[in-house]
Amino acid sequence: METKIRKRRPAFDREEGVAIAKGLFHERGYDAVGVADLCDALGIVAPSLYAAYGSKAELFNRAMKRYVETDFLPLDDILTPDSRPEEALTKLFVRATEQYTRHDKWKGCMVTEGMRADDETARNMAAELAKGGSEIIANYIREHGAKDPERVTDYVLMTLRGLSSYACLGYTTERLTHCAEMAGRALEDDFRTLAA
Amino acid sequence: METKIRKRRPAFDREEGVAIAKGLFHERGYDAVGVADLCDALGIVAPSLYAAYGSKAELFNRAMKRYVETDFLPLDDILTPDSRPEEALTKLFVRATEQYTRHDKWKGCMVTEGMRADDETARNMAAELAKGGSEIIANYIREHGAKDPERVTDYVLMTLRGLSSYACLGYTTERLTHCAEMAGRALEDDFRTLAA
DNA sequence: ACATCTATTTAGCGGTCGCTATATATTTTT
DNA sequence: AAAAATATATAGCGACCGCTAAATAGATGT
Numbered sequence: 317m318e319t320k321i322r323k324r325r326p327a328f329d330r331e332e333g334v335a336i337a338k339g340l341f342h343e344r345g346y347d348a349v350g351v352a353d354l355c356d357a358l359g360i361v362a363p364s365l366y367a368a369y370g371s372k373a374e375l376f377n378r379a380m381k382r383y384v385e386t387d388f389l390p391l392d393d394i395l396t397p398d399s400r401p402e403e404a405l406t407k408l409f410v411r412a413t414e415q416y417t418r419h420d421k422w423k424g425c426m427v428t429e430g431m432r433a434d435d436e437t438a439r440n441m442a443a444e445l446a447k448g449g450s451e452i453i454a455n456y457i458r459e460h461g462a463k464d465p466e467r468v469t470d471y472v473l474m475t476l477r478g479l480s481s482y483a484c485l486g487y488t489t490e491r492l493t494h495c496a497e498m499a500g501r502a503l504e505d506d507f508r509t510l511a512a
Numbered sequence: 513m514e515t516k517i518r519k520r521r522p523a524f525d526r527e528e529g530v531a532i533a534k535g536l537f538h539e540r541g542y543d544a545v546g547v548a549d550l551c552d553a554l555g556i557v558a559p560s561l562y563a564a565y566g567s568k569a570e571l572f573n574r575a576m577k578r579y580v581e582t583d584f585l586p587l588d589d590i591l592t593p594d595s596r597p598e599e600a601l602t603k604l605f606v607r608a609t610e611q612y613t614r615h616d617k618w619k620g621c622m623v624t625e626g627m628r629a630d631d632e633t634a635r636n637m638a639a640e641l642a643k644g645g646s647e648i649i650a651n652y653i654r655e656h657g658a659k660d661p662e663r664v665t666d667y668v669l670m671t672l673r674g675l676s677s678y679a680c681l682g683y684t685t686e687r688l689t690h691c692a693e694m695a696g697r698a699l700e701d702d703f704r705t706l707a708a
Numbered sequence: 709a710c711a712t713c714t715a716t717t718t719a720g721c722g723g724t725c726g727c728t729a730t731a732t733a734t735t736t737t738t
Numbered sequence: 739a740a741a742a743a744t745a746t747a748t749a750g751c752g753a754c755c756g757c758t759a760a761a762t763a764g765a766t767g768t
Binding site: 521522523524556560 | 744745
């Protein structure tokens with residue numbers, strides 16, 4: 317009876333694992349990425365993944381958080397107080413479009429699309445994370461003289477959803493940018509002119 | 513040894529089966545509805561389903577076709593030649609919104625959302641079916657004096673996607689209708705005024 | 709050197725997925 | 739009445755799903 321000798325990989329980098337998972341989840345969506353896919357991509361086996369992250373959903377959550385930190389639009393830079401709100405929000409549409417269509421994989425907004433996952437846990441995680449960005453936009457609109465802040469906010473968020481969804485279908489940056497600019501024109505009469 | 517006698521349901525109504533499947537698929541999406549769910553809802557067992565429809569995907573296709581026939585917007589009524597194109601398209605947004613938010617289940621556009629399924633076959637079927645509606649809208653825009661028909665068409669379809677997606681999240685008819693009306697305002701300068 | 713602890717390994721759990729081979733019940737045709 | 743065609747039933751296929759118990763290799767602390 318020969319003794320069985322088992323080799324072992326060194327411990328893997330958890331943060332890098334999150335980054336790789338972010339790529340997979342963003343590319344294919346929560347439901348379409350299996351634990352086996354994640355394990356292959358990270359070069360580990362399932363129990364290592366569960367020891368490190370707890371569950372597929374928690375890994376997805378960490379991946380989304382990383383996405384928000386590293387890939388997300390710098391809302392504070394875009395929604396600057398020195399340009400008219402209509403212009404700033406149009407700029408938001410255009411910048412979002414550019415980001416949603418920049419890469420061949422990684423299309424659309426990972427969080428926005430995550431809110432449409434089949435898995436309820438993943439959906440709730442995405443919705444929770446999306447609240448942050450939505451509130452920044454809602455606050456900006458409220459504080460910059462929108463005549464009906466709630467409606468304008470709904471319109472802006474709805475448009476961002478449309479842009480993200482359209483980006484996922486593979487539309488080019490150019491075509492989608494025109495959509496973004498057109499969408500901005502709807503905002504023209506929605507803000508009080510703040511006299512300087 | 514007693515002879516085993518097996519009872520049998522009478523043959524089921526294929527068309528009614530398609531209608532029931534339409535309800536399930538629209539409510540939960542292609543990927544989230546399993547063959548077992550369909551069988552339970554139709555009151556049959558799997559081999560009957562396959563004998564009648566061939567595959568889950570083909571049943572989905574028939575369900576979508578039924579949706580287009582029975583539930584879809586009457587584009588010809590909405591895009592009438594007797595109102596200004598901006599008004600007709602705004603009406604399209606509003607009518608779409610009403611339809612997308614009318615029922616608690618069955619939210620959004622079944623075909624539009626089908627295009628985002630994880631299953632490639634289902635996605636392609638939905639995309640193929642969506643072409644019909646898209647072309648009607650594109651033709652209308654082209655033939656009614658749009659300055660840049662392709663861009664306006666992109667904008668309209670993108671907005672419909674946003675409305676459908678937002679409807680799926682559960683937003684009320686009222687809030688979404690305001691979005692639809694705002695979206696229509698972006699179209700104001702995009703059509704040449706056709707002198708009477 | 710030894711014990712402890714952490715992260716990996718093998719192996720496999722129960723469940724669901726879409727789907728089907730085969731047999732039998734019922735209807736239709738002859 | 740018998741034969742052929744049709745639609746149901748039982749039973750179960752192989753593949754994948756997310757996840758885990760138990761064992762062991764390697765790092766760390768004393």
